[in-house]
Amino acid sequence: MSGVLRVDRLAAGYGDTQVLWDISFDVNPGEIVAIIGSNGAGKSTLLGAISGLVRTWSGSVTYDGRDLTGDHADQVVAAGVVQVPQGRRLFGSMTVEENLLMGAYLRRDKEIRSDLEKLLDLLPRLRERLQYLAGHLSGGEQQQVAIARALMARPKVLLIDEMSLGLAPVMVDQLLEIIKTIHATGVSIVMVEQDVETALEVSGRAYVLETGRFALSGPSSELLDDPKVKKAYLGI
Numbered sequence: 001m002s003g004v005l006r007v008d009r010l011a012a013g014y015g016d017t018q019v020l021w022d023i024s025f026d027v028n029p030g031e032i033v034a035i036i037g038s039n040g041a042g043k044s045t046l047l048g049a050i051s052g053l054v055r056t057w058s059g060s061v062t063y064d065g066r067d068l069t070g071d072h073a074d075q076v077v078a079a080g081v082v083q084v085p086q087g088r089r090l091f092g093s094m095t096v097e098e099n100l101l102m103g104a105y106l107r108r109d110k111e112i113r114s115d116l117e118k119l120l121d122l123l124p125r126l127r128e129r130l131q132y133l134a135g136h137l138s139g140g141e142q143q144q145v146a147i148a149r150a151l152m153a154r155p156k157v158l159l160i161d162e163m164s165l166g167l168a169p170v171m172v173d174q175l176l177e178i179i180k181t182i183h184a185t186g187v188s189i190v191m192v193e194q195d196v197e198t199a200l201e202v203s204g205r206a207y208v209l210e211t212g213r214f215a216l217s218g219p220s221s222e223l224l225d226d227p228k229v230k231k232a233y234l235g236i
Contacts (some may be wrong), residue, residue: 003029003064005050005081005157005188010059012049018057019045020212027157032179032189034203034220036196036233042212043192044086047159050190051083052076063157078106080156086165086192088146092135096126099134099145103152112152119148122181140171147178157188164195176202196233200224 005027013019019042027033035043048054050061052073060069068076076082090099100119104112120127123144129137134145143163150158160179164172172195179202183189193199200206200220208216208229216223223229 003156003188004062005190006060006062007046007050008060008062010046010049010061011057012045012054013057014045014054018212020049023059023212023214025207025214025217027188027190029188030183030186031205032183032191032203034199034206035190035192035209036194036199036206036223037209038233039194041209043209044161045212046209047083047161047190047192050076051081051159053083074106077153077155080154081159082150082153082155082157083159084146084150084161084163086161088142090134090142090145090149092133094134095131096134096137096145097130100126100149100152103149106153115152115154119151123148123178139167140174143167143171143175144178147175147182151182155187157190158182159190159192161192162194163191164193164198172198196229197224200229 008024010023011018011020023046035046037043045054049056052071052075056069060067062068063079063081066079068079091102100116125141126144126148129141134142137145163175176198179189191199191203200223203220206220206223207214216228
């Protein structure tokens with residue numbers, strides 16, 4: 001199937017420390033897939049391995065039939081797979097506009113400004129803050145900038161790492177509406193989240209990662225009702 005992100009028997013880690021074992025999953029066109037699990041389970045390492053930021057030990061990552069295994073991050077972005085990193089990682093001493101344009105650094109087309117205008121229509125708060133230094137924004141505003149910066153690369157698959165981390169529930173709700181709008185344009189989304197309920201409510205399928213291995217997977221609605229998930233992650 002064209003447009004499929006496929007991870008097959010992936011192993012990865014740092015130095016001599018293995019973090020992921022035998023990870024396999026697919027993301028089909030137009031899907032929202034959640035990767036949930038506790039802190040330290042390997043969720044961010046998994047996104048890093050997909051996006052070329054963490055060295056893959058074995059296994060493969062492909063998108064639309066193209067082998068991305070071992071590619072540098074810019075090559076993965078050029079293929080259409082773009083990550084919104086945990087902690088946002090903005091250029092704090094640059095303006096919001098400059099941060100957003102950095103997302104288009106690989107592009108050579110003439111529609112960059114047009115895309116920027118469309119994003120500012122989607123995120124009117126950023127239009128108001130366009131000339132502010134990114135480091136002076138609130139956490140929720142910074143997360144909007146991080147998402148918009150990734151969208152400036154015209155992703156086909158968006159990897160979002162801990163979107164809700166450190167944010168008030170009302171801001172998380174606003175960001176989820178933005179994610180739903182992005183998804184409606186046809187972008188596939190992989191969400192890594194510690195906020196399990198949020199992730200399962202917005203996604204169609206989900207995987208539970210425990211100590212570097214998938215322990216459960218299935219439709220998000222079923223996992224939301226799974227006794228093991230309720231007990232381990234929802235406190236029910």
